Amino acid sequence: MKKILLSALFTGMMLSAFSASAQETLPAGVVQKGTLADETLTRDAMGGVLGVVAAKYHCSNANDYTPYILRAPKGAAGRRAWDERWLIACSGKQYPVDIHFQETGSGQGTDWAILTPVK
Numbered sequence: 072m073k074k075i076l077l078s079a080l081f082t083g084m085m086l087s088a089f090s091a092s093a094q095e096t097l098p099a100g101v102v103q104k105g106t107l108a109d110e111t112l113t114r115d116a117m118g119g120v121l122g123v124v125a126a127k128y129h130c131s132n133a134n135d136y137t138p139y140i141l142r143a144p145k146g147a148a149g150r151r152a153w154d155e156r157w158l159i160a161c162s163g164k165q166y167p168v169d170i171h172f173q174e175t176g177s178g179q180g181t182d183w184a185i186l187t188p189v190k
């Protein structure tokens with residue numbers, strides 16, 4: 072009986088957590104939460120992102136970020152392109168920085184460019 076009760080309790084908790092996350096509202100203009108960039112690409116792009124946050128928003132102590140996909144990947148494998156918006160947490164505020172990603176060829180990496188103007 073305990074196993075059934077614990078199983079039902081666990082199932083209820085999981086359904087509740089799923090329901091809460093499914094109801095999370097996305098910021099305007101985004102397709103989904105998350106990033107398509109791997110760890111290396113994220114680290115590479117983050118330098119540029121933090122530079123924009125420092126220059127545009129005068130904040131140099133960013134401590135977290137939440138990535139969103141603005142435009143799903145288009146194109147053939149190795150040539151896909153997509154856009155993301157990273158919300159950078161800095162001094163208790165969220166600052167948006169838009170980034171364009173472009174694969175450079177099969178297995179040759181991905182270029183990125185900051186779309187958010189500094190001024």
